[in-house]
Amino acid sequence: MTSLAASAKINAPISKKLSKEIEEVIPGGVNSPFRSFHEVGGHTIFVDRGEGSKVIDADGNEYIDYVGAWGPAILGHGFAPVADAVSEVLRQGPLFGAPHKLELELARKIVASIPSIDMVRFVNSGTEAVMSSLRLARGYTGKDIIIMFEGCYHGHSDSVLASSTHKHSSGIPHDASKNTVVVPFNDLDALDQCLEKHDGQIAGVIIEPVAGSMGVVAPEPGYLNGVRDLCTKYGVVLIFDEVLTGFRVAFGGAQSLYEVEPDLTCFGKALGGGMPIGAYGGKREIMEKLMPIGDVYQAGTFSGNPITMAGAIAILNALSNPSVYSDLDKRTEQLFAGIQKHIDEINQELVAKSSPESGSLEAIPFQLQRVSSMFAFVFAAKAVKNFEDSKTIDAERFAKFFHELLANGVMLPPTAVDAACVSAAHSEADIDRTIVVCANALRKIFL
Numbered sequence: 022m023t024s025l026a027a028s029a030k031i032n033a034p035i036s037k038k039l040s041k042e043i044e045e046v047i048p049g050g051v052n053s054p055f056r057s058f059h060e061v062g063g064h065t066i067f068v069d070r071g072e073g074s075k076v077i078d079a080d081g082n083e084y085i086d087y088v089g090a091w092g093p094a095i096l097g098h099g100f101a102p103v104a105d106a107v108s109e110v111l112r113q114g115p116l117f118g119a120p121h122k123l124e125l126e127l128a129r130k131i132v133a134s135i136p137s138i139d140m141v142r143f144v145n146s147g148t149e150a151v152m153s154s155l156r157l158a159r160g161y162t163g164k165d166i167i168i169m170f171e172g173c174y175h176g177h178s179d180s181v182l183a184s185s186t187h188k189h190s191s192g193i194p195h196d197a198s199k200n201t202v203v204v205p206f207n208d209l210d211a212l213d214q215c216l217e218k219h220d221g222q223i224a225g226v227i228i229e230p231v232a233g234s235m236g237v238v239a240p241e242p243g244y245l246n247g248v249r250d251l252c253t254k255y256g257v258v259l260i261f262d263e264v265l266t267g268f269r270v271a272f273g274g275a276q277s278l279y280e281v282e283p284d285l286t287c288f289g290k291a292l293g294g295g296m297p298i299g300a301y302g303g304k305r306e307i308m309e310k311l312m313p314i315g316d317v318y319q320a321g322t323f324s325g326n327p328i329t330m331a332g333a334i335a336i337l338n339a340l341s342n343p344s345v346y347s348d349l350d351k352r353t354e355q356l357f358a359g360i361q362k363h364i365d366e367i368n369q370e371l372v373a374k375s376s377p378e379s380g381s382l383e384a385i386p387f388q389l390q391r392v393s394s395m396f397a398f399v400f401a402a403k404a405v406k407n408f409e410d411s412k413t414i415d416a417e418r419f420a421k422f423f424h425e426l427l428a429n430g431v432m433l434p435p436t437a438v439d440a441a442c443v444s445a446a447h448s449e450a451d452i453d454r455t456i457v458v459c460a461n462a463l464r465k466i467f468l
């Protein structure tokens with residue numbers, strides 16, 4: 022991997038130095054493992070500041086950014102209305118541990134904009150939202166088993182991480198996943214069989230409606246409706262993990278895009294406008310099982326803090342303009358159409374170069390996968406539709422591509438499978454520049 026990665030070099034001596042120093046005091050030099058470059062090689066880049074679609078590193082290099090803070094930066098970096106709202110609240114006192122009118126305002130906004138949600142609870146991260154919604158589903162049904170899907174990521178709490186098919190960890194008790202059953206994504210028969218096998222013991226089914234950690238995998242047509250119908254048939258709670266898709270693929274999330282109503286939904290990322298947030302909500306009958314009115318415990322010193330609420334309200338106000346989502350879709354389509362044109366040219370050049378003996382040539386193993394502004398550059402011979410397919414992704418080629426882009430001022434998440442994001446701050450010129458950089462990188466790799 023590193024030999025390929027070494028071919029393109031970014032000139033960032035300060036980042037290089039800091040990335041060594043930080044490893045002395047923070048394990049791996051990162052506070053969340055995906056931020057490290059362990060999959061792509063090389064040293065990490067220290068981001069100094071963000072401006073709209075760009076991030077500027079400690080050495081002054083500027084990059085068109087598609088990490089998007091791993092989802093939250095949907096309106097770009099340094100979005101002024103969030104900064105203004107947050108600073109005002111900060112001066113009044115950031116935290117009281119008592120109800121605040123901004124909690125009411127944000128809860129009302131979410132309830133008013135997402136039909137499946139009658140009530141909502143705010144927490145501090147996507148992980149917390151998932152963890153709490155699973156407990157709630159168990160408390161509501163009195164059952165233990167949770168069904169999840171291969172290749173879906175639901176944060177770092179024990180029961181879903183232990184069953185995660187690609188984010189392994191030691192330190193989790195052996196029996197933590199005893200009550201979690203994993204089935205393949207995009208396969209209704211497998212879910213049906215699993216529900217039948219464990220009938221009477223299942224609390225809920227949790228799914229990422231668009232799988233964001235195995236190459237941005239869209240649900241097949243009708244799949245989510247089928248999941249909904251099966252959950253209704255077997256009387257289990259359907260939980261949509263919309264931590265990544267919520268307020269990202271549409272204002273109403275994937276559930277509005279695919280017109281399927283879950284019983285509970287988890288949010289995070291884009292909802293906070295950059296503030297640390299998680300939220301889960303759904304049917305009143307289920308939500309009223311939460312303490313203090315019900316018997317399911319969930320708490321948090323920082324939950325619903327005024328700063329986060331203010332940031333979220335400011336971002337939702339901006340996101341509630343429908344043109345935001347049509348523009349995001351248009352920009353991402355521009356990116357994909359531009360790159361596809363170059364892929365077609367590369368394929369033609371390969372055919373022209375080939376000798377008659379080489380027979381019919383396959384297209385280059387590179388797929389463009391996206392749902393709205395969530396996308397992935399997938400180095401695989403065919404489109405990824407489930408976790409099995411995602412195993413065919415060529416991480417070495419991705420590493421080379423990643424470093425070619427970085428050296429030419431375009432930043433992607435440093436993993437071959439995780440979602441990249443376009444923001445509303447990306448201009449046509451940003452996208453045009455990205456197309457050229459991607460095309461040059463693909464030419465280097467495949468020609």
Ligand SMILES: Cc1ncc(COP(=O)(O)O)c(C=O)c1O
Nearest residue numbers: 146147148174175176264265289
């Ligand atoms: C779908 C999904 N669920 C849950 C999480 C966990 O969220 P957090 O990192 O805020 O704990 C993530 C984060 O990547 C996610 O993408």
